[in-house]
Amino acid sequence: MQKTELKPSYYDQFTCIGGACEDTCCAGWRIDIDKKSYQKYKNEKNPEIKDALKKNIQRNRQGQNDLQYGKFKLDPDGKCTMLDEENLCTIQKTLGEKALCHTCTIYPRQNIQINQTFEKSLDTSCPEAARLILLNKNGIDFIEDEADIPTFSFNYLEQQDEIRDYFWVNRMFMIQVLQNRTHPIELRLLLIGLYMKKLESLPLKARYKQAEKLVATYLPLASDPELPEMFKEFKPNYVKHQQLAKYFLKSFVAYSERFRLVAGLAFEEKDLQKTDIFENTQTFESFIKKYRPIYKNHEEIQMVLENYLVNLIFSSYHEKKSQDVLAFFSYLTIQFVLLRLLIIGNINKLQMNEDDLVTMIQAFSKAGMHNNHYIPTSLELISLTGYSKISQAIHILVL
Numbered sequence: 001m002q003k004t005e006l007k008p009s010y011y012d013q014f015t016c017i018g019g020a021c022e023d024t025c026c027a028g029w030r031i032d033i034d035k036k037s038y039q040k041y042k043n044e045k046n047p048e049i050k051d052a053l054k055k056n057i058q059r060n061r062q063g064q065n066d067l068q069y070g071k072f073k074l075d076p077d078g079k080c081t082m083l084d085e086e087n088l089c090t091i092q093k094t095l096g097e098k099a100l101c102h103t104c105t106i107y108p109r110q111n112i113q114i115n116q117t118f119e120k121s122l123d124t125s126c127p128e129a130a131r132l133i134l135l136n137k138n139g140i141d142f143i144e145d146e147a148d149i150p151t152f153s154f155n156y157l158e159q160q161d162e163i164r165d166y167f168w169v170n171r172m173f174m175i176q177v178l179q180n181r182t183h184p185i186e187l188r189l190l191l192i193g194l195y196m197k198k199l200e201s202l203p204l205k206a207r208y209k210q211a212e213k214l215v216a217t218y219l220p221l222a223s224d225p226e227l228p229e230m231f232k233e234f235k236p237n238y239v240k241h242q243q244l245a246k247y248f249l250k251s252f253v254a255y256s257e258r259f260r261l262v263a264g265l266a267f268e269e270k271d272l273q274k275t276d277i278f279e280n281t282q283t284f285e286s287f288i289k290k291y292r293p294i295y296k297n298h299e300e301i302q303m304v305l306e307n308y309l310v311n312l313i314f315s316s317y318h319e320k321k322s323q324d325v326l327a328f329f330s331y332l333t334i335q336f337v338l339l340r341l342l343i344i345g346n347i348n349k350l351q352m353n354e355d356d357l358v359t360m361i362q363a364f365s366k367a368g369m370h371n372n373h374y375i376p377t378s379l380e381l382i383s384l385t386g387y388s389k390i391s392q393a394i395h396i397l398v399l
């Protein structure tokens with residue numbers, strides 16, 4: 001059977017900008033080494049590099065699979081210890097591109113083969129990729145084509161027909177709703193939340209059967225002028241937002257200097273002690289109410305959030321046993337809510353032009369989305385006893 005490839009139209013425009021990069025991927029986070037490369041590095045015979053390799057790599061005992069078997073040691077500035085004085089990779093320089101480990105070869109590409117389709121996308125933690133993804137004025141579109149022989153390795157996911165159909169229906173629904181600009185981004189997410197709540201109420205087998213019918217009911221609502229009416233009783237939960245902001249912007253220890261800078265600036269207000277914002281819910285609420293109108297009416301903010309979410313759905317939702325669409329919706333929601341806090345928290349001091357928005361989202365993506373504890377802790381923070389997971393996610397969307 002002919003294999004196909006599916007990718008956002010920005011994908012082929014990407015090239016690494018190397019030395020011109022403002023936040024290189026060789027610094028600021030853990031750099032994983034897959035098991036095969038790790039063993040190759042440990043046994044390397046080339047006298048020019050073998051000692052450095054032995055010294056600068058180590059096992060990653062917390063790794064969750066063979067791709068996270070080892071890691072490069074970082075210097076005190078958080079830079080990979082295999083870089084030379086000119087910030088060039090000594091592995092690539094000495095042993096060639098083929099000697100790079102899996103992470104360094106594919107980054108920032110995210111590749112997965114689902115049945116006969118190679119799906120390709122990019123990750124917003126790379127600044128150059130983030131620009132291509134986020135600044136699509138008319139929204140991200142996708143290209144389907146015959147597949148070339150893959151030059152990168154792809155993770156493989158086999159989906160049975162029933163799951164494959166369910167996956168496509170859910171993914172198309174989420175993307176179509178998010179790209180329908182009739183209503184603000186919160187309302188689009190709330191509409192997706194309503195659909196998820198309906199799915200949640202059904203047994204698994206019934207979800208597979210009924211998803212398509214449900215989409216036929218819920219999708220037209222994305223263009224319905226009455227949609228805001230459906231959510232008018234929903235009120236923001238400022239206590240939860242404050243808890244999230246406190247964890248995310250004050251307590252979270254990120255390697256990334258860029259993230260620390262934007263997080264450190266957030267929720268600073270003249271004549272106001274920062275502690276008041278994080279400790280006093282009324283002060284926090286006043287801050288949000290004061291700046292919320294600017295956030296809601298800002299076209300570029302709406303655009304980058306839409307593109308971020310669409311890219312996340314395409315690259316990260318895959319419908320397999322351990323990650324079904326309901327868990328994915330909570331994951332999507334928490335990312336949106338944290339990003340929104342970062343943006344609103346900085347709205348009184350940054351211009352929120354394209355550069356500011358790309359910097360914030362790229363820093364957020366690099367610091368938070370590549371950290372194993374970050375999202376699970378955030379999800380715990382929004383837990384409300386007596387509510388289903390989807391209700392919790394819907395609750396936190398309202399602002």
Ligand code: SF4
Binds near residue numbers: 015017021022024
């Ligand atoms: S972060 Fe992206 S643009 Fe920067 S060095 Fe890495 S791959 Fe290249």
